[in-house]
Amino acid sequence: MKSFNAFAILGSVFALTGCVVDADSSAELGDDAEVDEQTAVAEQAVTNGAVNAACAQSLTLRSSAGGQAVIGTMYTGPLNGVSKFYVHSTSGSWSYGYSYSLGQWGWAMTYYLTASYTETGTPGQLGYYYACYRSDGTAMGGGVG
Numbered sequence: 479m480k481s482f483n484a485f486a487i488l489g490s491v492f493a494l495t496g497c498v499v500d501a502d503s504s505a506e507l508g509d510d511a512e513v514d515e516q517t518a519v520a521e522q523a524v525t526n527g528a529v530n531a532a533c534a535q536s537l538t539l540r541s542s543a544g545g546q547a548v549i550g551t552m553y554t555g556p557l558n559g560v561s562k563f564y565v566h567s568t569s570g571s572w573s574y575g576y577s578y579s580l581g582q583w584g585w586a587m588t589y590y591l592t593a594s595y596t597e598t599g600t601p602g603q604l605g606y607y608y609a610c611y612r613s614d615g616t617a618m619g620g621g622v623g
Contacts (some may be wrong), residue, residue, distance in 0.1 A: 498611075523592035523613035526568055531595035532561040532611035533618050539584040543572035550580040556620040558583065559601030563591055599620050 524530055532552040541547040552561035558579075564585060565575040573588045592612050599606035599622075607621030 479551050480490060483499050490540075505572055516605050522543070523594050523611065524568060524588050526564055526572055526573075528565060528593055529562050529566050530573075530575075530591040530593050531610045532563055532577075533592045533595065533616075534590040537561065537563075537586055537590050539580055539586055541584055543569060543574070543585045543593060544583035544587070549582050549584045550577070552579050552586070554610070555606070556606060556608070556622050557602045559606070560597050560610065565591060615620050 494535045511597060523533075533555050535553065535555060537552045537554075539549040539622065550607035552563065554561045562578045563573075563575050564578070564582075567574050568588055571588050572585045573591055574583070574585050576583050577586070589614055592610050594612075595608070595610035597606070601608075602622065604622055607619070607623070609617065609619035611617050
């Protein structure tokens, strides 16, 4: 019922906007925030061998774990929908997989990936809503309504 409650709230409040609920976030759009290294993979919401959501407004896909070379940026929002990422494997705070929005394989920060997401409707159109939930309780969602 967590998704249903989020949609009821989001549906009545948002019109072509999104909402990020994360009191600790200080990252700029397009940047990956520093993530506490003590977060164990077991505590992550990511699921290896499955499609996960990029639960962030933007998440950078890199050519190596922790590397500087950027392949591209995955975006999640009410106009473009939930950016999906197939997680092949996870190593520490990085996951290797395939970005459907970029059409490329690469590494993304595990903290921002989650198998706990839902969406209804067509991105950018009236009636579209999405929500995702990270393992630390951070929720992100929005819609067009």
